[in-house]
Amino acid sequence: MVYIEKFGHGGDLLTARQLFGKDSAQLLDFSANINPLGPPPRVMELIKEQLESIVHYPDPAHRVLKQKLAEKHSVSPEQILIGNGAAECIALTILGLQPETVGVIYPCFSEYEQLARAFGACIKPLFGREENDFKPDRSEILQLIANTDLVFVGHPNNPTGVTYSKEELVEMAGQAEKTNTYLIIDEAFIDFLPIETQIMLLKDLKRWKQVILVRSMTKFYAIPGLRLGYMVANPNLILKLQAKQVNWSVNQMALLAGEAVLDEKVYEEATITLIQGQRSYVKLAIEEKLGWKVFPGQANFLLVRIKADITAAELQWRMGHKGILIRSCAMYPGLSDQDFRIAIRTEEENQCLIQALIEVSKEGKPS
Ligand SMILES: Cc1ncc(COP(=O)(O)O)c(C=O)c1O
Secondary structure (H helix, E strand, O other), rough: OOOOOOOOOOOOHHHHHHOOOOOHOOEEOOOOOOOOOOOOHHHHHHHOOOOOHHHHHOOOOHHHHHHHHHHHHHHOOHHHHEOOOOHHHHHHHHHHHHHHHEEEEOOOOOHHHHHHHHHHHHHEEOOOEHOOOOOOOHHHHHHHHHHOEEEEEEOOOOOOOOOHHHHHHHHHHHHHHHHHOEEEEEOHHHOOOOOOHHOHHHHHHHOOOOOEEEEEEOOOOOOOOOOOEEEOOHHHHHHHHOOOOOOOOOOHHHHHHHHHOOOHHHHHHHHHHHHHHHHHHHHHHHHHOOOEEEEEOOOOOEEEEEEOOOOOHHHHHHHHHOOOEEOOOOOOOOOOEEEEEEOOHHHHHHHHHHHHHHHHHHOOOOO
């Protein structure tokens, strides 16, 4: 049974509106993991101010944003590729590198498998261990890297929130170099982690010729409708990937927004503080008030296993009628039909979520 994920993802408000007979303002969306603070106000002002610039083509070389990102990460602009969301970056890794075999660590973001298959690659699966909160063994990951042309690693991984230590990442990168495998580390959600735990390979990237870091700007800066992401890698790799990118795939408004958000330090800190505090609150409330299992992920979302006689799809259906959208995880290989994912939002919104979950759990099994 699939409701709001009929196109494979959460955050599909049109489908939700049609299913639940509500308009967007009546829906509280916990099914997509977007910063609940909304975009920094400067982004909205800038877009209004600059609307007339849509009569021109955007800069095909993305020079200003590349330079700003290079400064932020202390890398050279030649190490950066800007994309139409992290999703375009992921597609470009497969298009540009043409792997015959792609290693996928389940449960994970469905686009890794979908794009790999769409471009003709064969999938080699590895399943995270449930008893280890879906983190695979180190040796299994190293083996996967040795046996494939390209491997995707989510850090933090969606929907489990699994992260890796710097030591583990360095070991994976070393293995990728040794076995000539491309290692794509998807850091779409890393900005939500406390700064000191945003362990990254960034500083050493020039040295790793097989490693690509993928970043999203749509989630942390709440601009998924604008679409913006980037990759950081060795300059030769970037050239290879750039050759496959459609010109002007990143629009002018997205570029302007990206340039503006990089100065938003107060907003960044406020977001991290909010998410860290609220994640603990939501986790504890679900465990104590509902007795359900919450996996200890690190990101701005939580994976939950229902311990009651109701499936995630049924829960989603009933919550949807209350105007609250959650993401059923039944379709993720490796997860069960009692697993769902929720984004962490503001205190007030999270309280509404908990209240609604309690109400639904008391209603019992649907007839
Ligand atoms: C793990 C992961 N990577 C990448 C993306 C794509 O993000 P973007 O909106 O930047 O294309 C998503 C979107 O949900 C995601 O969950």
